[in-house]
Amino acid sequence: MAAVIPERLQEHHHGAHTGLMRWITTTNHKDIGTMYLIFSFVMFLAGGVMALTLRAELFQPGLQVVQPELFNQLTTLHGLVMVFGAIMPAFVGFANWMIPLMIGASDMAFARMNNWSFWLLPPAAILLIGSFFVPGGATAAGWTLYPPLSVQMGMGMDLAIFAVHIMGVSSIMGAINIVVTILNMRAPGMTMMKMPLFCWTWLITAYLLIAVMPVLAGAVTMLLTDRHFGTSFFNAAGGGDPVLYQHIFWFFGHPEVYIMILPAFGIVSQIIPTFARKPLFGYASMVYATSSIAILSFIVWAHHMFTTGMPAAGQLFFMYATMLIAVPTGVKVFNWVATMWRGSMTFETPMLFAVGFIFVFTMGGFTGLICAIAPVDIQIHDTYYVVAHFHYVLVAGSLFALFAGAYYWLPKWTGHMPDERIGKLHFWCSIVFFNVTFFPMHFLGLAGMPRRVPDYALQFADFNALATIGAFGFGLSQLIFLWAVIKCVRGGEKAAARSWESAEGLEWTVPSPAPHHTFEEAPVVR
Amino acid sequence: MTHALEKYFVPEPSIYPIFGSVALLLFGAGAVMWLHGIGPGPLVLFAGVAILVYMLFGWFGQVVRESEAGLYGKRVDKSFRWSMGWFIFSEVMFFAAFFGALFYVRVLSVPWLASGDNEALLWEGFTQAWPSAGPNPHADPFTPMGAWGIPALNTLILLTSGATLTWAHYALLRGDRARLKLGLFLTILLGVIFLGFQVYEYFHAYADLNLRLDSGIYGSTFFLLTGFHGLHVTIGAIMLTVMLFRTMAGHFQPDNHFAFEATAWYWHFVDVVWLMLFVVVYWL
Numbered sequence: 001m002a003a004v005i006p007e008r009l010q011e012h013h014h015g016a017h018t019g020l021m022r023w024i025t026t027t028n029h030k031d032i033g034t035m036y037l038i039f040s041f042v043m044f045l046a047g048g049v050m051a052l053t054l055r056a057e058l059f060q061p062g063l064q065v066v067q068p069e070l071f072n073q074l075t076t077l078h079g080l081v082m083v084f085g086a087i088m089p090a091f092v093g094f095a096n097w098m099i100p101l102m103i104g105a106s107d108m109a110f111a112r113m114n115n116w117s118f119w120l121l122p123p124a125a126i127l128l129i130g131s132f133f134v135p136g137g138a139t140a141a142g143w144t145l146y147p148p149l150s151v152q153m154g155m156g157m158d159l160a161i162f163a164v165h166i167m168g169v170s171s172i173m174g175a176i177n178i179v180v181t182i183l184n185m186r187a188p189g190m191t192m193m194k195m196p197l198f199c200w201t202w203l204i205t206a207y208l209l210i211a212v213m214p215v216l217a218g219a220v221t222m223l224l225t226d227r228h229f230g231t232s233f234f235n236a237a238g239g240g241d242p243v244l245y246q247h248i249f250w251f252f253g254h255p256e257v258y259i260m261i262l263p264a265f266g267i268v269s270q271i272i273p274t275f276a277r278k279p280l281f282g283y284a285s286m287v288y289a290t291s292s293i294a295i296l297s298f299i300v301w302a303h304h305m306f307t308t309g310m311p312a313a314g315q316l317f318f319m320y321a322t323m324l325i326a327v328p329t330g331v332k333v334f335n336w337v338a339t340m341w342r343g344s345m346t347f348e349t350p351m352l353f354a355v356g357f358i359f360v361f362t363m364g365g366f367t368g369l370i371c372a373i374a375p376v377d378i379q380i381h382d383t384y385y386v387v388a389h390f391h392y393v394l395v396a397g398s399l400f401a402l403f404a405g406a407y408y409w410l411p412k413w414t415g416h417m418p419d420e421r422i423g424k425l426h427f428w429c430s431i432v433f434f435n436v437t438f439f440p441m442h443f444l445g446l447a448g449m450p451r452r453v454p455d456y457a458l459q460f461a462d463f464n465a466l467a468t469i470g471a472f473g474f475g476l477s478q479l480i481f482l483w484a485v486i487k488c489v490r491g492g493e494k495a496a497a498r499s500w501e502s503a504e505g506l507e508w509t510v511p512s513p514a515p516h517h518t519f520e521e522a523p524v525v526r
Numbered sequence: 527m528t529h530a531l532e533k534y535f536v537p538e539p540s541i542y543p544i545f546g547s548v549a550l551l552l553f554g555a556g557a558v559m560w561l562h563g564i565g566p567g568p569l570v571l572f573a574g575v576a577i578l579v580y581m582l583f584g585w586f587g588q589v590v591r592e593s594e595a596g597l598y599g600k601r602v603d604k605s606f607r608w609s610m611g612w613f614i615f616s617e618v619m620f621f622a623a624f625f626g627a628l629f630y631v632r633v634l635s636v637p638w639l640a641s642g643d644n645e646a647l648l649w650e651g652f653t654q655a656w657p658s659a660g661p662n663p664h665a666d667p668f669t670p671m672g673a674w675g676i677p678a679l680n681t682l683i684l685l686t687s688g689a690t691l692t693w694a695h696y697a698l699l700r701g702d703r704a705r706l707k708l709g710l711f712l713t714i715l716l717g718v719i720f721l722g723f724q725v726y727e728y729f730h731a732y733a734d735l736n737l738r739l740d741s742g743i744y745g746s747t748f749f750l751l752t753g754f755h756g757l758h759v760t761i762g763a764i765m766l767t768v769m770l771f772r773t774m775a776g777h778f779q780p781d782n783h784f785a786f787e788a789t790a791w792y793w794h795f796v797d798v799v800w801l802m803l804f805v806v807v808y809w810l
């Protein structure tokens with residue numbers, strides 16, 4: 001059923017720009033996907049350096065490495081860079097590369113706009129990271145940019161606001177592109193319920209993006225006018241309320257965390273069946289679970305605000321609504337496990353990361369449930385317990401799924417199999433050091449260590465030292481990934497079209513590496 | 527394998543997106559410099575705007591040419607329909623943030639400030655009322671904007687403009703170019719009159735009512751909601767003007783005119799936002 005254009009046609013493509021201009025002007029989803037992936041990895045390293053600086057400071061009590069002002073700037077930018085610069089663009093990179101291949105489309109629906117979605121990111125990154133060098137430094141209000149702090153800061157804050165606006169424009173255009181591609185560009189016979197789960201999760205993610213990025217834009221716009229034009233949205237003296245910002249922000253923020261995890265669910269759902277050599281268990285229930293997570297994610301936002309003095313009725317509502325999300329999330333975890341049940345499993349690197357994901361992400365889900373219990377959260381809110389929770393879901397969840405996906409599709413991108421030995425080394429270093437870093441944070445949080453502080457009481461010293469050691473180990477482990485990718489790009493065992501023994505899906509019907517243009521004639525799916 | 531699916535148009539590499547990126551970079555950097563009084567701020571900002579305008583002209587011009595050359599076909603048309611719908615949905619959510627803020631302050635934060643410990647210890651004597659500039663005792667008093675003068679007139683104007691636009695659309699469907707032009711022209715005219723009235727209303731607010739952007743939360747919500755709406759009317763009017771010029775250049779067929787329809791969707795969306803504004807900002 002593959003309809004691939006012969007090799008000679010791919011080599012010369014029209015409008016032939018070369019060198020840098022090729023990348024600046026490209027309308028090819030594979031080029032753009034590659035740029036997204038490279039950009040996000042660079043941002044990942046930048047955010048990682050910030051994190052390691054934080055951990056270095058926290059190695060011992062007292063102030064050794066950075067002053068509190070810079071510490072807070074680094075905390076803030078670490079969060080913003082990782083969320084908006086690393087995780088989100090990486091998933092968009094996967095979407096760009098894989099969705100057209102998976103649904104048998106010749107490209108994204110709006111190829112030029114796709115280019116712009118990507119090329120808006122570097123300007124945003126320049127504004128954001130450049131803000132370290134302006135008078136007063138970068139914003140230090142935390143990635144959530146809460147007022148009143150964010151109303152008081154210097155021009156670094158304004159740069160962050162404009163950076164968020166630009167990234168928002170990029171995300172909305174990217175999301176519209178993905179929705180339209182999936183709805184309108186599927187090959188004949190590729191019905192919605194035959195679509196690979198990665199496409200489904202991205203469809204729903206894109207819907208979430210379109211729904212909540214504008215809300216974030218509204219929130220930071222109000223910040224901007226409060227800062228410079230005398231409005232009182234977040235100023236009680238004028239009749240506003242700083243807590244209003246939290247409501248608007250988390251109305252965006254909670255769906256945002258699902259934006260960062262749903263595509264990860266999709267990637268894992270592609271990988272587990274391949275290496276368990278069984279079709280995905282409960283495909284339809286996966287689709288419904290994803291949809292219900294998306295809908296529920298709009299009515300749980302105030303679980304981030306249990307300590308703001310909400311009425312008890314509100315606390316109860318948001319507590320139970322939050323716990324409700326655990327149901328569809330559980331459905332997914334059970335389905336993955338059931339897929340593996342009695343499968344004939346092998347543990348190549350992508351599968352290792354996927355199985356690691358299930359283990360460690362699920363722990364993050366459990367700590368999320370604990371945070372969701374309002375009376376408990378009043379104790380642990382804004383402590384290291386929350387830091388542990390969201391790193392379990394974001395690093396071991398989103399990031400591990402990204403690694404799994406990268407190893408899984410590298411053969412399709414490069415034409416070479418990734419080196420299993422290096423990949424496995426990367427996995428084991430990552431998962432061990434990840435837990436060394438973040439597991440102690442649960443104890444720190446339960447013992448009462450607040451987050452976002454450069455110094456702490458002596459009783460927290462041991463676990464902090466341990467976490468710092470783990471963090472440096474984890475950071476260095478990521479260079480192994482770089483090594484694995486570079487090695488794979490430059491050579492290695494030739495990959496077959498179907499690079500993994502029982503991989504299913506249209507993407508495995510085109511040669512590896514995937515030619516520049518694929519599916520110019522749509523394949524027919526039965 | 528043969529099948530009936532028509533080939534989907536994938537554009538050549540394009541130089542325009544990078545112009546847009548540079549434009550927004552300059553716009554953002556220039557705005558921040560301006561806000562902090564750094565020399566060439568306005569210059570940088572306007573350079574950004576200029577590049578953006580150039581980019582929009584070039585890019586949309588290219589799209590129009592491709593469309594008129596018949597490159598798009600039914601499938602691309604469908605993509606455009608989906609994308610415009612989703613874009614309008616994103617706009618709805620943008621306004622929802624501001625309507626949500628208005629709801630929050632009217633129903634929650636102002637009453638809270640005027641009750642219990644807040645009233646007893648912090649803001650003595652502050653009573654709950656709307657419009658409110660908040661409990662700040664030094665706040666400048668202002669008169670709120672009434673609903674039944676210009677705003678009511680503006681409601682009528684926008685509703686009429688929705689009707690004239692639909693009239694124009696029917697003319698287009700019948701191939702009646704003269705009425706199409708007239709309808710578009712009337713719609714634009716009504717839009718411009720609306721904007722003129724709004725500018726007048728703002729002057730009136732500042733000069734006579736002492737109602738300003740910094741008049742507490744009432745001023746904040748009033749000006750941001752109506753201001754963003756006005757911005758959207760402006761954008762809509764520009765889009766309509768482009769449609770008028772394209773009509774005069776002979777574009778659009780009864781069975782192929784999605785640009786016109788998209789503009790109409792947008793215009794009706796702006797209309798609906800206004801109705802909600804009229805009810806919750808001016809009237810209630």
Ligand code: HEM
Pocket residue numbers: 144257258260261303304322323325326329364365366367368369371372373377380381382386389390393394397398
């Ligand atoms: C079973 C599902 C989950 C539940 C019940 C849950 C619950 C919670 C709760 C109640 C909090 C607030 C804790 C506090 O601040 O006191 C929280 C924080 C957070 N969660 Fe989750 N969560 C879940 C899954 C996720 C996922 C999948 C992600 C992202 C991939 C995520 C990312 C975050 C982040 C980033 C924060 C902290 C935000 C901040 O304050 O900076 N969570 N979660």
Ligand SMILES: [Cu+2]
Pocket residue numbers: 253254257300301303304
């Ligand atoms: Cu949440």
